[in-house]
Amino acid sequence: MAETQQIVIASPRRHGSSIGQPLTRRDGLLKVTGEARYAADNHPRGMLHAVLAVSSIARGRVSFLDVAAARAHPGVVDVMTPANRPPLALDPDAKLHPFMFRLDLLQNDRVRYAGQPIAVVIAETLEAATEAAALLSPRYDAEPARIGLDSADSFIPSTIGVGSPSEVQHGDVEAGLAAAEYRIEATYETPAQYHNPMEPHAIVAEWDSDRLTVDTPSQGLAWAQERIAGLFDIPQDNIHIRSPFLGGGFGSKGLISGPQVLGILAARLVGRPVKLVLRRDQMYGPVGHRAPTRQTLRLGADRQGALTAIHHHMGTATSTFDDFFEPSVQVSHALYASPAIATSAEAVRLDTGTPLFMRAPGEASGSVALESAIDEMAIAVGMDPLDFRLRNYAEAEPISGKPFSSKALRECYAQGAARFGWAGRPLAPRQMRDENGLLVGWGLGTAIFPAIMFQGKARAVLHADGTGLVEIGAEDMGQGAWTALAQIAADSLGLELEQLEFRAGSSDLPDAGIAGGSGHTATAGMAIHGAGADVIAKLAELAMGDARSPLFGADNAGVLARGGRLIRRDDESRSESYTDILTRTGVAEIEGRGSGAADPAAQDAYSMHAHGAVFAEVKVDPDLGQIRATRLVGAFAAGTIINPRMVQSQYYGGMIWGVSFALHEQAVLDHRSGRVMNSNLAEYHVPVNVDVPSLEAILVDESDPYVNALGIKGVGEIGVTGTAGAIANAVWHATGVRVRRFPITLEQLIGG
Ligand code: MOS
Numbered sequence: 001m002a003e004t005q006q007i008v009i010a011s012p013r014r015h016g017s018s019i020g021q022p023l024t025r026r027d028g029l030l031k032v033t034g035e036a037r038y039a040a041d042n043h044p045r046g047m048l049h050a051v052l053a054v055s056s057i058a059r060g061r062v063s064f065l066d067v068a069a070a071r072a073h074p075g076v077v078d079v080m081t082p083a084n085r086p087p088l089a090l091d092p093d094a095k096l097h098p099f100m101f102r103l104d105l106l107q108n109d110r111v112r113y114a115g116q117p118i119a120v121v122i123a124e125t126l127e128a129a130t131e132a133a134a135l136l137s138p139r140y141d142a143e144p145a146r147i148g149l150d151s152a153d154s155f156i157p158s159t160i161g162v163g164s165p166s167e168v169q170h171g172d173v174e175a176g177l178a179a180a181e182y183r184i185e186a187t188y189e190t191p192a193q194y195h196n197p198m199e200p201h202a203i204v205a206e207w208d209s210d211r212l213t214v215d216t217p218s219q220g221l222a223w224a225q226e227r228i229a230g231l232f233d234i235p236q237d238n239i240h241i242r243s244p245f246l247g248g249g250f251g252s253k254g255l256i257s258g259p260q261v262l263g264i265l266a267a268r269l270v271g272r273p274v275k276l277v278l279r280r281d282q283m284y285g286p287v288g289h290r291a292p293t294r295q296t297l298r299l300g301a302d303r304q305g306a307l308t309a310i311h312h313h314m315g316t317a318t319s320t321f322d323d324f325f326e327p328s329v330q331v332s333h334a335l336y337a338s339p340a341i342a343t344s345a346e347a348v349r350l351d352t353g354t355p356l357f358m359r360a361p362g363e364a365s366g367s368v369a370l371e372s373a374i375d376e377m378a379i380a381v382g383m384d385p386l387d388f389r390l391r392n393y394a395e396a397e398p399i400s401g402k403p404f405s406s407k408a409l410r411e412c413y414a415q416g417a418a419r420f421g422w423a424g425r426p427l428a429p430r431q432m433r434d435e436n437g438l439l440v441g442w443g444l445g446t447a448i449f450p451a452i453m454f455q456g457k458a459r460a461v462l463h464a465d466g467t468g469l470v471e472i473g474a475e476d477m478g479q480g481a482w483t484a485l486a487q488i489a490a491d492s493l494g495l496e497l498e499q500l501e502f503r504a505g506s507s508d509l510p511d512a513g514i515a516g517g518s519g520h521t522a523t524a525g526m527a528i529h530g531a532g533a534d535v536i537a538k539l540a541e542l543a544m545g546d547a548r549s550p551l552f553g554a555d556n557a558g559v560l561a562r563g564g565r566l567i568r569r570d571d572e573s574r575s576e577s578y579t580d581i582l583t584r585t586g587v588a589e590i591e592g593r594g595s596g597a598a599d600p601a602a603q604d605a606y607s608m609h610a611h612g613a614v615f616a617e618v619k620v621d622p623d624l625g626q627i628r629a630t631r632l633v634g635a636f637a638a639g640t641i642i643n644p645r646m647v648q649s650q651y652y653g654g655m656i657w658g659v660s661f662a663l664h665e666q667a668v669l670d671h672r673s674g675r676v677m678n679s680n681l682a683e684y685h686v687p688v689n690v691d692v693p694s695l696e697a698i699l700v701d702e703s704d705p706y707v708n709a710l711g712i713k714g715v716g717e718i719g720v721t722g723t724a725g726a727i728a729n730a731v732w733h734a735t736g737v738r739v740r741r742f743p744i745t746l747e748q749l750i751g752g
Contacts, residue, residue, distance in 0.1 A: 654719015
């Protein structure tokens with residue numbers, strides 16, 4: 001990024017408040033000095049290296065593996081195939097609940113997708129294991145691969161996303177379209193995207209009879225423990241997962257993946273610690289991906305430009321052996337008002353790995369289509385795209401009629417537009433050029449993401465010396481969760497950060513739930529907030545019942561915890577330090593517990609979302625069609641901002657992914673072999689610094705009294721939404737060409 005903004009502190013710092021401060025990452029120094037120990041950095045004594053052999057066909061069976069040749073290679077300890085893979089207590093294809101995804105754990109010789117693990121070579125060195133894996137020289141009985149949305153018969157999935165209905169109807173869409181003055185119908189295609197966190201999936205596994213210790217990146221420690229416990233039929237508590245640092249997750253590390261379990265199986269087989277790290281190309285198969293979509297939007301609007309109907313239909317793909325349906329259409333449920341809204345879905349089964357969660361699953365792909373269609377409608381009506389959105393954004397959730405718990409979208413539009421300089425944008429395309437003759441276009445996209453909470457727990461301790469400890473099994477994917485959560489922890493105990501020990505990232509700590517769905521800060525934060533409040537309540541009780549305390553007789557609600565002291569609310573001159581209270585009463589420490597979860601009553605009453613608006617400028621070479629996103633301004637409202645620096649960084653990351661979605665990223669599959677042809681970071685394009693020259697994220701003030709007591713919504717995913725549509729709309733504005741297949745590439749501009 002050539003330009004970055006000064007950090008704007010969301011709210012003035014209250015005395016004694018860590019929340020709201022733009023602190024740098026607590027683990028930043030460890031990371032930049034190489035001291036942070038990622039999973040693959042672990043080398044327990046006696047450790048062996050495991051390397052996967054993966055299928056080069058997409059469908060059929062493995063008819064031969066030269067196990068003898070691999071085994072004979074110097075340094076090889078064992079070769080794990082379906083013939084000798086240790087037994088599992090649970091069929092890897094069992095699906096006991098919708099979140100249990102089927103795994104490829106060498107259960108048989110079937111091949112269900114290219115890149116599927118078919119054997120694991122375990123050796124004294126990585127080199128020996130790699131060389132021996134190549135000696136396996138697999139042969140296959142191959143069947144034709146089914147790749148691409150038109151290669152199989154489609155069906156209507158019973159649910160999409162996580163248990164959401166695949167068909168939703170509100171009002172009469174056909175009547176709304178028939179009555180409309182303006183109608184558009186357009187189909188948008190988005191490609192398969194594959195997970196490319198900096199750190200590939202890695203595991204170091206060590207068994208000690210029926211106890212297991214693993215170092216592996218995980219976005220959800222307790223879920224991973226539970227899955228492993230089920231597969232091996234051991235108590236969950238026998239499994240210790242350490243996950244202090246993740247080099248990105250983005251959903252791919254939300255659930256334990258097949259290759260991670262293969263590492264555990266390999267350690268079981270050889271009776272020694274084993275390390276297994278996926279090669280970059282091995283990420284393109286067994287760890288989930290964003291499914292391709294083909295979405296058709298039908299919109300109607302009346303003479304005044306008010307929407308009369310929204311029909312959003314999606315086609316997508318899942319694997320032949322499991323169900324995950326990218327819920328693209330859900331974005332149409334909560335963003336724009338219309339008397340009639342219908343969403344529907346169809347899907348095909350392909351010979352690929354099972355698609356899964358990827359940053360803003362559903363909203364990312366769905367908002368690209370919806371925001372493009374809304375732009376097309378604004379143009380049809382002859383309105384400025386911002387005015388059209390202001391005319392049509394929903395004041396209450398259209399389908400349920402529920403009010404939003406808070407919605408600062410109008411301010412997002414206003415602040416973003418002002419900062420970007422949107423006013424005066426010509427309506428017609430191809431009207432603006434820069435000093436070099438490049439076509440310039442401006443586009444807008446609305447951002448939205450639901451405010452979700454999972455369930456989490458935390459423990460807090462106050463020591464007699466006035467220091468505190470907060471423990472929670474929270475995961476930090478690199479987004480800065482530990483920094484933000486420690487800020488909440490310090491405030492919950494009324495301590496400065498320096499007086500607090502914060503422990504996280506290990507499965508022997510209280511279950512923090514999953515770092516996903518943009519719900520981690522809210523869930524873990526509320527658990528921590530509750531644990532601290534529990535400690536303070538117990539401490540206050542000690543003081544208030546003691547005639548020697550200046551707080552004697554104050555009732556519980558009448559006490560503040562700040563700066564290591566309890567202070568009477570009605571008279572701040574009367575206070576007592578934690579140390580004095582604990583020392584006098586002879587109490588060595590006070591422990592508190594807290595939990596975080598959504599409030600069902602509030603959820604029944606309100607629709608909860610973060611909102612935003614993204615403004616994009618692109619420049620297009622009129623002769624060569626080359627496209628650059630030159631300027632992005634996003635304005636987002638997401639409730640209480642715990643750490644504006646971390647939040648801004650999350651918005652940047654999301655917006656950069658939006659650039660990636662619009663202009664760069666796609667997996668290209670060979671329809672004959674079913675293989676991903678660009679399974680490397682050279683050919684799987686993602687934006688680099690020069691692709692994102694100017695980026696601004698405005699943190700719009702918002703206070704939501706209903707999402708949770710701290711008012712926290714999520715920020716991790718919303719930045720992806722809105723941005724890609726804004727860029728597509730800017731490309732139209734620059735060129736007059738409406739590209740409906742993503743990513744937008746230069747040949748689509750000069751060809752048309
Ligand atoms: Mo996210 S796709 O919920 O990690």
